[in-house]
Amino acid sequence: MNRQFSLNRRQFLSLSSGLAGLGLLPPALAAKTLPAAQQRLHRAARREADRVGRFTVREIEGTIPAALNGSVYRVAPGQNQKFGRPLRHYFDGDAFLSAFHFEKGSCTMHTRFLATPERLAEQKAQKMLYHEFGTAAPLPEDPYGDMPGFKNTASVNVIHYDGRLLALSEGGPPIAVDAKTLAYQGPWHFYDTLPRGSSFTAHPKFDSRTGDGFAYGIHQGTPLALQVYRMRPDGKLDILHRVPLPHYLMIHDFAVTDHYLVFCIPPLSIDFPKLFQGGHTIAEALAFAEQTPMKLLVLRRDGSGQPLWIDDRNGMMFHNGNAFEQDGALLFDAIVSDDDAVLRLLHSAAKEQLPAAADSYLVRFRLDPKSGRLAARDTVSRGLEFPRYNERRAGTDARFLYAVGDHAVNPMLSGCVLALDMHRGTRRDVRYEAHQAIEEAVFAPRPNSTDEQDGWLLLQGYDGNRDENFFDILEAVSLKRAARLWLGSNAPLGFHGNFVAAG
Ligand SMILES: [Fe+2]
Structure with missing residues (x-):
């Protein structure tokens, strides 16, 4: 248009x-101004976490399945202001970790801010010393004073790997966290196999059939390169590929099949001269090229061969669903939108008037990984984000994909959870109340079950009427609620988490 x-x-x-x-x-x-009640929901669901420590969850509606045995770890930006300064971006704020431990039908919750040196220094100084992703720290009054620094806030995702938690942001190396105490341990370089100056994605992938993990990051060397890693069972990385990049590109997710790794790379770069002019945040320096196609990049999973680049249409993309191979073709799912509205939305955390919601939709791509021909780009479903699936089916023609949607009330807070049957092309939504909002739903498989749907969707939400967070356990096969846990506190809803089975 x-x-x-x-x-x-x-x-x-x-x-x-x-x-x-x-x-x-x-x-x-x-752009829309939210009604007053929704403004309160918007603010309250994102405000600073109000309780840290360990708690036994006592108010439970329904029954926690006895077979649900393991932990959900989540991380979120845990603040909406710093020392009285409103935080403007949904990525802003110190990382806040939550662990929900399930055993024999009970739940213990453990929450803690990630005690990074930067957080401790700011608390000691009682002022912002570092720029947040989208909120600039005050410049020093003394013109010769130290300028605020940038930092790596690991508030996007958290995984359990090699005996520890890794909190992830993609802006630097992972941050190692003690899985029992949630104590900060420091930047993690995989026993010196992650080169200095290399970042690490917030969305590593694991092949449950082989045990291999895969990840990537940007290597700030000469040339600037997309660096692809195999995550070995011994906790070290192998570098599979170094693909030169023309400039810094934001690459948030990817997908893995038996033989290939595939990336959807939006035309989103960082304007470094602007960033280093001073006073600008990374969010302000993000540059979306409106006439440039999104690039699809295919690499061989064994580290061999040359990169295959394919042009898609212009658009924005954050998250992949599953991917698999079929008759020599490479099929993969991605949530895309036709413009960069989501970037403005993410930068509206402190605004009363929100920009228009981006229409995010699920696309299934089909391409020939040998010729690079893009054979199909089919829209599967609209109005959804945060795709998840039974990760035991990662890399296969999985039938079910789960997501959250219904962002009509507030584009950053989800109002429904949904299940897509990718084989039959059907979708089921379960809506939440208008005074409630939810975050990403994580799939936890039932132990020892091979049925793809046999498990639970685990998600945290916020109830504006009670001013309290809740945690829902849904039967994945029916989306019926098995249990709701009232958490007795208010913690910000965030982006990602993962289930770790016990034992
Ligand atoms: Fe993400």
């Missing part, structure tokens, strides 16, 4: 906002 009328994206959004105000455009295209 912007091309048709020769408007750039910013001009288009400005115009569409004005037209919507005149009632000439549907509200979905306009």
Whole structure:
């Protein structure tokens, strides 16, 4: 549309906002001011965590399945302000860890802020010393004073690997965390196999059939390169590929099949001169190229061969679903959107008027990994994010994909959980109340079961009426709730977590 009328994206959004105000455009295209009740939900679901420590969860509706035996670890940005300064981006705030331990039908909860040196230094100084991702720290009054620094806030995802938790951000190395105490241990370089100056993705993948893990990061060397790792069972990394990049690109997720690794890379880079002019945050220095196609990159999983680059259409992408091979073709799922609205949305954490919601939709790509021909790009379902699946089916033609959706109330807070039957093309949604919001649903398989649907969806939510978080356990096969745990506290909803089976 912007091309048709020769408007750039910013001009288009400005115009569409004005037209919507005149009632000439549907509200979905306009920035919107949330009703007061939803504003409260929006703020409360994202405010600073109000309780840390270990707690036995006592208020339980329903029954925690006795077979649910293991832990859910989650990490989230745990603040919406710092020393009175509102945090403007949903990535901002110190990392807040949550662990939910399930055993014999009971649950113990353990929460803790990640005690990084940067957090401790700011607490001691009682002021911001570091820029957040989207909120600048105050500049020093003394013109010769130290400028605020940047930091690696591991608040996006957390995995259990090689006997420890790794909190992940993709902005640097993982942060090692004691799985029992949630104590900060420091940057983790995989026994010196992660080269200095290399970052590590927030979305590593594991092949449950072989036990292999895969990950990647940006190597800040010459040349700048996408560096792809195999995560070995002994906790070390092998470097499988170093793919030169023309400039820094934001690559948030990828997918793994028996023979291939596939990346969807949006045209999103960092304007480093702007970043280092001073006073600008990383979020402000993100540059989305509106006329540039998203790139698909295919690499061989064994580290051999040359990179295969394929042009897709312009768009934005954060998360992949599953991927697999079929008759020589490579099929993979991704949640994409046709513009960069999600970036403005993420940068609206402190605003009362939110930009228009990005329409994120699930695409199944089919391509020939030998010729690079993109044979199909089929839209499967709309209005969803945070895709998860039974990871025992990773790399196979899995039938079910789970996600959250219904962002009509607040585009950053999910209002429903859903299950997609990828074989039959059907979708089931379970809506939450208007005063509730939920985060990503994690699949936990029933022990020793080979049935793909036999397990539970585990998700945290916030209830505005009770001003309290809850944790739901849903039967994955029916999406019926087995139990709701009232947590007695309010912790911000975040992005990602994972289930770790006991033993
Ligand atoms: Fe993510």
